[in-house]
Structure formats: structure tokens, C-alpha cells
Amino acid sequence: MIESPLQRRAPLPPQLTRRVSVLGIVVFLLFGVIAFRLWYLQVLTGTQNAAKATANIVRDITVPAPRGNTAAPVARHAANAASTSAASRGLITPTGICR
Numbered sequence: 001m002i003e004s005p006l007q008r009r010a011p012l013p014p015q016l017t018r019r020v021s022v023l024g025i026v027v028f029l030l031f032g033v034i035a036f037r038l039w040y041l042q043v044l045t046g047t048q049n050a051a052k053a054t055a056n057i058v059r060d061i062t063v064p065a066p067r068g069n070t071a072a073p074v075a076r077h078a079a080n081a082a083s084t085s086a087a088s089r090g091l092i093t094p095t096g097i098c099r
Contacts, residue, residue, distance in 0.1 A: 041049070
């Protein structure tokens, strides 16, 4: 007579089943914490975050030049080899992007 695979399988040791159940509980709790945090960010603080995002659209940042005027090392009495000068800046608007 042919035995079914479930009858031939050895029972799992109790220590292994305990470890698997503890691991399952830990994973379930971590997913619960993540789900609660996402709910908190979306539902409870969603309007505050939207206001902060709207206020954070334009921000002017001044970046100073990393160096000043430098003289050429081979010609000590010559003009500057490199100098810092003002340059025009660009502006990106959402209406220009969506075309």
C-alpha cells in the first residue's frame, strides 16, 4: 500500500515551531507599526504636510565661489589665470515643463 506524503513526514520539533511563531508575531508587529505610521502621516498630519510642501516650492540658495582670483604659477607678473565672476542663473517654472 502507498502511504500519503503527510504520513511519511516527521513531526516538527517544538523548538522550531516556537521560533517560527515568535518570528511571525515579530513580523506582524513590525507591519502594524509601519501601517500605523503611514496612517498617522496621511490622516492626522496630512494637511500640515501639504502646507509645508506648498511653502517649500521656491528657495533661494546663495553658493559662494570655491576660490577667488588666482595667478598663473609660470608667469608670476601676468594677469590672473582664473577669476570669479557673476553669471546669470536659470529659473524653471512648472508651466514651462508641462508643455
